[in-house]
Ligand SMILES: O=C([O-])CC(=O)C(=O)O
């Protein structure tokens with residue numbers, strides 16, 4: 001599929017108009033005589049592999065996507081494990097940091113605070129309004145664990161949407177990457193002559209809130225079939241915008257809900273293995289979080305459903321969770337704290353403030369340790385050894401992204417736990433051999449969830465994304481492990497099966513939407529599961 005856009009002028013405004021969306025075959029003589037598609041695919045793959053640095057591979061793949069989306073997506077699907085880390089975490093982190101240096105050609109929509117009052121007009125410049133189904137929207141205020149990157153956050157929206165296409169078969173022309181430019185507080189960018197964003201500090205909250213209100217209203221008015229994924233907003237905004245808009249528009253926050261769902265899923269599978277080894281009931285698990293930002297608290301909230309699914313009350317479920325932030329264990333006696341941390345603040349601890357993670361572990365005796373702190377090395381040898389002394393199979397999930405901010409590496413966790421660790425990380429790590437056995441790290445990254453969750457919500461034409469739909473996506477993923485994968489102690493399915501996984505998740509999400517009564521595509525209600533699966537698969541874009 002080639003989309004040819006031509007600039008046209010309307011009311012003094014330049015717009016892009018689609019003049020050809022049909023596959024175009026170059027006229028005779030415009031290609032070399034021995035050019036053919038299959039060999040060209042091999043040529044592109046060889047070109048990719050000839051590059052030494054991942055950022056070069058990223059740039060090459062971006063240009064390939066632009067020049068020939070079909071080859072690009074075919075390559076992604078056939079080489080998921082190799083290419084996902086290049087177009088997504090961790091390389092996308094470098095692409096964001098260097099966006100203003102490596103920028104070639106615009107992709108997606110840029111809407112800045114200067115457009116306040118005129119956002120509808122900007123949206124009308126999007127060339128494929130009626131096809132729009134999914135948008136990933138960031139304001140760049142907290143990209144991965146890299147901080148406030150301003151307009152340099154655009155590659156995160158682009159990368160997530162490439163995975164929607166590859167992983168869930170959303171059509172490329174149905175995706176809209178959006179970066180909102182509300183300024184940046186990162187001086188380095190403001191001083192950089194190549195920086196592509198506004199040269200101003202972030203606007204005050206009130207102005208940002210008014211902007212978001214207008215943005216969401218205009219998005220809904222212009223794109224009636226669009227689902228919105230909020231991505232990498234700073235913690236306070238992530239919670240505030242999710243709360244404010246989730247009951248009015250179909251949307252979810254990937255960092256709070258997507259990460260929550262993917263970790264719940266991995267935890268379900270890890271807890272079974274851990275309890276099988278310890279003989280302790282599933283309801284006895286205790287989970288300690290390092291990091292209490294949007295992802296940390298989002299995951300903690302989602303993990304409560306693990307205990308509730310096993311019959312515990314909300315109060316009992318909450319009591320299984322402990323949060324630690326940069327100032328140590330979070331408990332009521334510690335003094336004032338941010339609103340979003342209060343729910344998990346411990347009332348049963350009355351001692352002095354505790355900051356040392358090993359000491360906190362000895363006190364809490366957790367079965368599982370979750371890292372969402374972006375503090376490299378926080379899960380050091382003493383931490384892992386203490387977890388391993390308490391648990392025959394300790395659950396350790398260093399979830400911070402990208403790789404270099406991970407709380408520990410897989411080989412460290414394997415070595416320090418003597419091969420017993422049940423491990424999942426946010427970014428990919430290589431497998432390890434220990435005691436003659438191959439051990440595989442799980443990748444507890446929301447990339448397993450959002451493509452299928454989004455696909456299900458889009459196909460159901462959900463008017464809102466309910467908690468039950470998010471939970472269904474998580475349970476759908478946990479159930480997607482094959483017998484082979486279970487035999488290898490995997491916590492997540494192999495990423496090569498992403499389309500199958502997305503189909504199962506979409507089915508679970510569609511059913512949950514129907515149960516919640518938020519589905520507007522009511523024809524799907526009458527279909528059997530097998531029919532819905534076939535329906536989902538038929539609709540997938542196949543490069
Ligand atoms: O993008 C990723 O790899 C996961 C994610 O949402 C984040 O770290 O913010």
Ligand SMILES: [Mg+2]
Pocket residue numbers: 144231232254255
């Ligand atoms: Mg994110």
